Amino acid sequence: MSRLIMHVDLDAFYAAIEQRDHPAWRGRPLVVGAAPGQRGVVATCSYEARRFGVHSAMPIAQAVRRLPPETLYVRPRMARYAEVSRQVMAVLETFTPLIERVSIDEAYLDVSGLTTLMGPPAVIGQRVKARIRQAVGLTASVGMGPNRLIAKLASEAQKPDGLTLVPAEQVGDFLAPMPFTVLRGVGIKTAPRLARLGVATVGDVRQLPLATLRQHLGARMGTRLHQQAQGLADDRVYPARPRKSISKETTFPEDVTDPRILQDTLRWAAQEVGSLARQGRRLGHVVTLKIRFHPFETHTRSRTLRVPTADDVALLRAAWSLFQAEPWTGRAVRLIGLGISGWPERDADGQLDLFAAQVAEHHPNPDRLAVTLEAIRGRFGPDAIQRGWRRRSVD
Structure with missing residues (x-):
């Protein structure tokens, strides 16, 4: 029986907290970072701002040129964000001790044993989302699948406030149409090599023989991408894993x-x-x-x-x-x-x-x-x- 791994990702975390704490700011483009006319970059932004092509680490001057006049610009409140993060992680701990926090706003959970207690995976996902909303008033996108790769990609599939479940038997269909760049390890050197092989999607990578991938990418990377394209990846969660x-x-x-x-x-x-x-x-x-x-x-x-x-x-x-x-x-x-x-x-x-x-x-x-x-x-x-x-x- 395959594991059931959940990836929880808070939506536009910093910006969402600012809009929650200031109700009048909801529904408006909001940038957390530097102010217009100052040197600096965008730390993060609301989904209303992202519609204009703004993203994290964009120079603030460039963001201002894209955004409408009604945009709000606020300074980061890191202590506030850390406080809310601790509250969210405390909520997740009520479901399982098998939690791996990977950043201030996301975590992996092994919920394999919860199906006998709470019901089908979709029910577990909905309960996690509901308790987070109840505890901190924020939305989270949740992805669930047989391993970390699938859970992560699933949480990104329907942002914001999404819930995507990918059973083991549907992994192939889920991955096939995605661009091959979603595979872990595909970077500035690997991507051009794959493109020269005539591939554009994960499904295309899956069709390539392992020997071809190893020949063009090296034994280690070729094997790794071959496995990922088949939907095979790490299915473990590492609670309190020390960071190097x-x-x-x-x-x-x-x-x-x-x-x-x-x-x-x-x-x-x-x-x-x-x-x-x-x-x-x-x-x-x-x-x-x-x-x-x-x-x-x-x-x-x-x-x-x-x-x-x-x-x-x-x-x-x-x-x-x-x-x-x-x-x-x-x-x-x-x-x-x-x-x-x-x-x-x-x-x-x-x-x-x-x-x-x-x-x-x-x-x-x-x-x-x-x-x-x-x-x-x-x-x-x-x-x-x-x-x-x-x-x-x-x-």
């Missing part, structure tokens, strides 16, 4: 050469990574910059910090200094992002070692400062307090 790194990156719709846009995008990534790290009570020693140039030239650069951190400013400064240390100015950038890794040994309260504490003893704890700022914004509004680095260069 936290990263955020974005691919620009058009190549970027303006260093201000690149720095603002890294500023957004640093805020996202810092917030996720603080939620997970992680402090990283290693900051990594990832950058991709036109057409597919990709580089990573890393720096090891003396004191581990989850501070937005420290992450941004390290990543930007890595960028400036290379002869990259003026080159067309397709993708940029940053991450942290290298968690040090620490106790349950996140206490640094003695020597790290001595290094930082004359400076405010940046992680506590970030948490305090997020708490103030969560209570008094997005504009109640901001870091000074929002209004000046990090140079």
Whole structure:
């Protein structure tokens, strides 16, 4: 008997919370991120804004040109979003302990054993959605299938507020018409190779012999895509699986050469990574910059910090200094992002070692400062307090 894996994805999470907390904002295009006329990017946006082609990490100036005058622009309230995320995860824990949280707004659940207690899978999915709506007043899209790949694709199939069930015997029909780019591992190198083989859909990939895929993509990738095209993928959920790194990156719709846009995008990534790290009570020693140039030239650069951190400013400064240390100015950038890794040994309260504490003893704890700022914004509004680095260069 196959497993039943559920993927729960909150719809336009940040924007939905803002519209919930401010009823007058419902039904209007809403952008969470930088304000018009300021440097910055879109953190996320409502579905009303997405209809105009706006998406996360888009430069705010570009978003403003696409959006109508009645659009609302609000600053992120990370503490508020983290609070709601904890409430949602608590709801999911009432269904099963087999939960794997993969981001602030999505999780996998193994609900294989619930059918004898709650009924058919569709009933389980509806109950999960209803309890989330009852607890936090938000909608979630739910996908259910025999493994993680199918559950994830199913949750994306009918957004927002969707529920898609893909039984094992229907996996082939579900996957066949999808573009082959939905398969995990298809990137900038693999996609052109598949296209040269004359494939456009997952169904086309399925028709290719395994030997052909291995010949053109390599043994490992060819085998992996062959299995996925057949609907075979990991069917396990990993509760509390430790993360080795936290990263955020974005691919620009058009190549970027303006260093201000690149720095603002890294500023957004640093805020996202810092917030996720603080939620997970992680402090990283290693900051990594990832950058991709036109057409597919990709580089990573890393720096090891003396004191581990989850501070937005420290992450941004390290990543930007890595960028400036290379002869990259003026080159067309397709993708940029940053991450942290290298968690040090620490106790349950996140206490640094003695020597790290001595290094930082004359400076405010940046992680506590970030948490305090997020708490103030969560209570008094997005504009109640901001870091000074929002209004000046990090140079």
